[in-house]
Amino acid sequence: xxxxxxxxxxxxxxxxxxxxxxxxxxxxxxxxxxxxxxxxxxxxxxxxxxxxxxxxxxxxxxxxxxxxxxxxxxxxxxxxxxxxxxxxxxxxxxxxxxxxxxxxxxxxxxxxxxxxx
Amino acid sequence: xxxxxxxxxxxxxxxxxxxxxxxxxxxxxxxxxxxxxxxxxxxxxxxxxxxxxxxxxxxxxxxxxxxxxxxxxxxxxxxxxxxxxxxxxxxxxxxxxxxxxxxxxxxxxxxxx
Numbered sequence: 001x002x003x004x005x006x007x008x009x010x011x012x013x014x015x016x017x018x019x020x021x022x023x024x025x026x027x028x029x030x031x032x033x034x035x036x037x038x039x040x041x042x043x044x045x046x047x048x049x050x051x052x053x054x055x056x057x058x059x060x061x062x063x064x065x066x067x068x069x070x071x072x073x074x075x076x077x078x079x080x081x082x083x084x085x086x087x088x089x090x091x092x093x094x095x096x097x098x099x100x101x102x103x104x105x106x107x108x109x110x111x112x113x114x115x116x117x
Numbered sequence: 118x119x120x121x122x123x124x125x126x127x128x129x130x131x132x133x134x135x136x137x138x139x140x141x142x143x144x145x146x147x148x149x150x151x152x153x154x155x156x157x158x159x160x161x162x163x164x165x166x167x168x169x170x171x172x173x174x175x176x177x178x179x180x181x182x183x184x185x186x187x188x189x190x191x192x193x194x195x196x197x198x199x200x201x202x203x204x205x206x207x208x209x210x211x212x213x214x215x216x217x218x219x220x221x222x223x224x225x226x227x228x229x230x
Contacts, residue, residue, distance in 0.1 A: 004160075033218065043207065043220040056217055091160055104211060105151070106218060108160030 002026045006092050006109035014117050018080040021112045024073055025094030031104055032075045034060075034067055035091040037111070043091075049075065050097060082116045089113045119144035119210045121191075123221035131229050136180075136195040138224045140208030143189065150191040151209040151218070152182055161207060167191060178202070203228045 005024040013019055025032050033048040047057035047067040057067060064083070069075045079086055093106040124139040142148055149168050153161040165176025172184040178201075182193045191208060208221040 035220075042222040045217060045219060048217055093161075104149075104218065105163055105166060106161075108153075108162070110158075110160050 002107070004092055004094050004107050004109035006090075006112050008112055009110065010113045010115075012115045012117065013082055015083055016081045017116075018078065019082045019086075019114060019116075020079075021077045021090050021092075021114070023075040023077075023092030023094075023109060025075060025092070026107055027073070029094035029096050029107075031095045031097045031106075032069060033093045033095075033106060034075070034077050035093065036088045037091060038088045046077070046090075079114075082114075084116045087114055087116050118219070119146075119148055119212055120219055121150075121208045121210045121221040123206075123208050123224050125224055126222060127225045127227070129227040129229060130198045132200055133197050136193070136198045136202065136226065138193040138206050138208075138226065140182075140191045140193065140221060141189050142191060142208075142210045144210060144212060146212050149211045150182075150184060151211075152176065152180070152191075152193050153207045153209060153220075155205045155207065155223075157204075164193070164206075198226075198228045200228050200230065202226060 007022045031050050034046040036044045046060040052069040066078045089111040091111045093108045095104040095106045097104045121142045151166045152164040155161045165174045167174050167184045175181045180195045205223045205225045207223045211218040
């Protein structure tokens with residue numbers, strides 16, 4: 001059963017520290033999305049990639065967040081420096097975009113719960 | 118840009134009663150529409166999707182949704198609620214030739230015995 005793997009599942013850190021979250025998309029998928037979920041804001045799209053190229057990261061605070069795909073099997077989301085308001089659950093999702101007509105159904109990971117003290 | 122609005126952040130029904138979760142979309146081009154479900158401490162799972170074929174879409178666990186262009190709606194229904202349906206439900210929209218997917222704020226469904 002193919003799945004999206006996220007690490008760490010839980011992270012508690014102090015304000016100012018660097019946080020890196022990792023995602024292994026499903027093999028063969030060509031799109032990767034990062035979402036942040038909070039009670040107040042719901043699910044926010046932070047960034048997404050197609051064929052490892054960033055297509056849109058307008059939802060991400062640029063001064064402290066960065067997202068990369070060093071290779072097809074790994075996506076990373078980094079926060080430096082972290083702040084208490086970054087506390088949330090971060091989800092990675094992957095999908096297969098098929099040319100111009102396919103619906104991009106996403107498979108989600110279990111999420112990384114981040115707490116910044 | 119496309120967006121969805123879910124009416125009602127919390128819906129409560131009795132076991133066996135009809136479930137109706139509302140979603141309205143906004144898109145300048147024909148949309149793809151989705152419903153996802155999230156159980157506690159888990160990621161989102163796809164319930165069903167609309168991709169411009171049949172307007173009535175059947176999904177898993179007895180759920181279905183109907184695309185109504187005139188009303189810009191994609192409401193989710195289930196004839197008879199089960200205790201195991203208690204979860205948070207998200208409506209989402211993306212566009213043909215576009216990859217990004219935008220989610221609504223979610224509706225938490227509670228099922229009373």
